[in-house]
Amino acid sequence: MSQTWASRVILSLTLLFLIGPFFIIIFAGLSAGSTLSFPPDGLSLKWYLAVFSVESFRQSFMLSMLLAVFGTLTALLLGVPAAYAICRYKIPGAETIKLIVAAPIIVPGIIVGLALLRYLVVPLNFTVTLALFLAHTALVLPYAVRVVTATLENLRTDIEEAAILLGCTRLQAFTKAVLPNIKSGILAAFILGFVTSFNQVPVSLFLSGPGVRTLPIDMLAYMEITYDPSVAALSALLAFLSIAIVFIAEKTLGFSRYV
Amino acid sequence: MSDIAVSLKDLTLAYGDTVAVPDLNLDIHRGELIALLGPSGCGKTTTMRAIAGLMTPTAGQILIDNTDVTRVPPNKREVGLVFQSYALFPHLSGFENVAFGLRVRKTPEAEITRRVEAGLQLVGMAHLADRKPAELSGGQQQRLSLARSLVMKPKVLLLDEPLSNLDARLRLEMRTELQRLQRQTGITMVFVTHDQSEALALSDRIVLMKDGRIEQIGSPESLYNQPQSVFAADFVGYENIFAVLPSTTATPDRCTIKNPHGQLQLDYPVAADHIAWRPTGVVIGSGGHHGTVAAVAFAGQQREYVIDTDAGVIKADIDASVTPVAVGDTIRFDLPLSSARLITAQP
Structure with missing residues (x-):
């Protein structure tokens, strides 16, 4: 009895610890005052609306969106064949390849960012945008490979042979028999990759240049100069966006199966 | 000569350095229902996969309808294969599973409808054409898989352990069904099994295999009553x-x-x-x-x-x-x- 009671308290405290800051941010953004504070200085929606009129937020939001979409698409373009090869062929060193592909998850983002800056942007004269694109692709790749691999492992292999005996080439067998059966896994990988890329801070921190900033970095920079509640409002909006995406994904795909 | 549907000449099949089938010679007659029988590892499945083109021989020839197909890729061989686990496409309905091969071959829509409906009719699955494979029982999936191969009018139909995934009653039903389909379509059928009773009941001729070699070929009666070797005798129940x-x-x-x-x-x-x-x-x-x-x-x-x-x-x-x-x-x-x-x- 008391054990149940104690475990409930611990559960509640844990949830409060995890979700609490989120509520603080939501309410801080609702402030009517002009500095970031909690509890808020009166209630108003003005900072939630003000977010949309900040020019640099609009630019960095667009950059973040483009990076998330194209970085993830590129990662999938590389990751789906990689996952297929790892699953279907006995590649020498497949385990090593899996580890290397997973490296961006394990290696701290700060190190990845610094490395990319030091060895791509500086000596090779890569533009910051290109470096950001490469960095985000590399960061999302592990998720793409992992999620698609999990989906492929649940798909029987003999349907490809069946397709070939019914007249398909190898490629047709993949597009007609395999792809339709792993598309929800690919979509799940896309969503996971998109959210990861969009919320990514440490790598992007190193790869920012004049006028080229992702949204989270821009928010950091904004706060250093202007300490008003708009950043809290924007954070809350972004959190809602992520929650909405994952919620829809869970309802339509059963997202949690893949992650 | 023209009554030979499949001819294996000095066929050698290997996985890397491991020879699974050394120097196999076998003629399969047109319209025959023949069983490749043997314990696991005897090379029967390997031989079947070689006929289908899913495995490349290291030596020897495979002739189908007197044409050398040894180097012909599996998608051009016109050989049907009913997989042990049926290998139906999970994302397609029964109708679309059967239509799959015809669509790949760019068959006109009207002909696809006609042939798929006839195929479903043949195996008694017309009323379940809209179901996805996951909504069908094992026996129904088996029938669908048969129809999918049969509509392509293959030169040879290969069946991998066709009855092993079915329960005892369905097994009896499917056994009769396979014999009926064979008579009705006249298609040469080769099936692989490790179950002597299945081979005895179903086939016109049995090829008993051991370690990649043919131990004995003959009618079910001759194999059952006159096994020529200790292995054959043991296999057909002389315990x-x-x-x-x-x-x-x-x-x-x-x-x-x-x-x-x-x-x-x-x-x-x-x-x-x-x-x-x-x-x-x-x-x-x-x-x-x-x-x-x-x-x-x-x-x-x-x-x-x-x-x-x-x-x-x-x-x-x-x-x-x-x-x-x-x-x-x-x-x-x-x-x-x-x-x-x-x-x-x-x-």
């Missing part, structure tokens, strides 16, 4: 097998038989290398041998006795109407020449 020791001049009218566990004396001479009895061929309650009943199992028509003897266990199936002998009791048994199969090694 009591002995080597025959040469008769001595002192006792020309009797002989000694032995197995790894011991020896028994027979009161008649045997002119063969081996002698074997089915459990149904052993007589108990009379005869010159003694043993102890180690186990008795009731199996409906008969009781299956396991008897401990000087030469290990002897298995005997006795009509169930005979009063049973208790476990532990000593009984007499006989190994009559009339029910024995004599085997002499091929030169």
Whole structure:
């Protein structure tokens, strides 16, 4: 009895610890005052609306969106064949390849960012945008490979042979028999990759240049100069966006199966 | 010559350095229902995959309708394969599964509809055409998989353990169904199985394989009644097998038989290398041998006795109407020449 009671308290405290800051941010953004504070200085929606009129937020939001979409698409373009090869062929060193592909998850983002800056942007004269694109692709790749691999492992292999005996080439067998059966896994990988890329801070921190900033970095920079509640409002909006995406994904795909 | 549908000539199949099938020669007649029978690892599945083109031979030739297809890729061979697990496309309906091959071949829509409907009709699946494979029972998936191959009018239809995933009743039904389909379509069918009763019941001819080699080819009757080797005899149910020791001049009218566990004396001479009895061929309650009943199992028509003897266990199936002998009791048994199969090694 008391054990149940104690475990409930611990559960509640844990949830409060995890979700609490989120509520603080939501309410801080609702402030009517002009500095970031909690509890808020009166209630108003003005900072939630003000977010949309900040020019640099609009630019960095667009950059973040483009990076998330194209970085993830590129990662999938590389990751789906990689996952297929790892699953279907006995590649020498497949385990090593899996580890290397997973490296961006394990290696701290700060190190990845610094490395990319030091060895791509500086000596090779890569533009910051290109470096950001490469960095985000590399960061999302592990998720793409992992999620698609999990989906492929649940798909029987003999349907490809069946397709070939019914007249398909190898490629047709993949597009007609395999792809339709792993598309929800690919979509799940896309969503996971998109959210990861969009919320990514440490790598992007190193790869920012004049006028080229992702949204989270821009928010950091904004706060250093202007300490008003708009950043809290924007954070809350972004959190809602992520929650909405994952919620829809869970309802339509059963997202949690893949992650 | 033209009645040969598939011809394997000096076919050698290997996985890396491991030779699974060395130098196989086999002619499969047109319109025949033939079984490749053998224990796992005997090369039967490998041979089937080679006919389908899913495996490239290291040496030899495969001819289909007198054309060398050894280097023809599997998608151009016009060979059908019904997989053991059916391998239906999970994302497609029954109709679309059957239509798959025709769509790949860019068949006109009207013809696809006509042929798929006829195919579904043939296997009795027309009423379930809208269902996805996951919504079908094992037997229904089997039928769908058959229809999917049959609509392509393959030159040969290969079936991998077609009955092994079905329960006993469905197995009987599908067995009849396969024979009917074969008669109705006239398509040459090759099926792979490890189950001798399945092969005996279904096929026109059985190819018994062991270690990648053909042990014996023949009709189900000839394989069942005249196994030519110890392996074949064991495989078709001669469970009591002995080597025959040469008769001595002192006792020309009797002989000694032995197995790894011991020896028994027979009161008649045997002119063969081996002698074997089915459990149904052993007589108990009379005869010159003694043993102890180690186990008795009731199996409906008969009781299956396991008897401990000087030469290990002897298995005997006795009509169930005979009063049973208790476990532990000593009984007499006989190994009559009339029910024995004599085997002499091929030169």
